Amino acid sequence: MKSLTLSISLFITATIFSQDTSNQENAFDFWVGNWSLEWIGKDSTIIKGTNIITKTLDAKVIKENFENPSTGFKGTSISVYNTKTKTWHQAWADNQGGYYNFIGEINGNKRIFKTLPKKVNDNIVIQRMVFYDITPTKFIWDWESTKDGGKTWKLNWRINYTKVP
Numbered sequence: 001m002k003s004l005t006l007s008i009s010l011f012i013t014a015t016i017f018s019q020d021t022s023n024q025e026n027a028f029d030f031w032v033g034n035w036s037l038e039w040i041g042k043d044s045t046i047i048k049g050t051n052i053i054t055k056t057l058d059a060k061v062i063k064e065n066f067e068n069p070s071t072g073f074k075g076t077s078i079s080v081y082n083t084k085t086k087t088w089h090q091a092w093a094d095n096q097g098g099y100y101n102f103i104g105e106i107n108g109n110k111r112i113f114k115t116l117p118k119k120v121n122d123n124i125v126i127q128r129m130v131f132y133d134i135t136p137t138k139f140i141w142d143w144e145s146t147k148d149g150g151k152t153w154k155l156n157w158r159i160n161y162t163k164v165p
Helices: 002-025
Strands: 033-040 046-056 061-068 073-082 087-094 099-107 110-114 118-120 123-132 138-146 154-163
Touching: 099 123
Parallel strands: none
Antiparallel strands: 033 046, 033 154, 046 061, 061 073, 073 087, 087 099, 099 110, 110 123, 118 123, 123 138, 138 154
């Protein structure tokens, strides 16, 4: 009986662990697709953009191509799950010389990429992207920042994503 209980326990533990690993490795797959974007500009007008997300390099890397046609702003990122450290990473660059290095995490139904904490004057600054309300055809993306190490967050930019059929 002890052997059977131990075997069942090990099987359940192995199954849960493998599911968690699978979920981690595919945690950002919802993002893959051709997306129509909308957000409210500083002058309260609705701005439209596009973001085409593909998988590349044997489907191990997620590649992003963001564009805001109204301003000419363009950006690209690559996101990858490191199976050794069990951590998501993203590198972002844009046509204005911007560059960010992000670490990914899963928080319930939210998917997050955030910068490492950086001391600026007397503040601990972190910036993050939060993907939430995720369905197969839409989700919300927020760009947030904190100056107190993550105790409070300020919304800087919200984009509504809708999948292009």
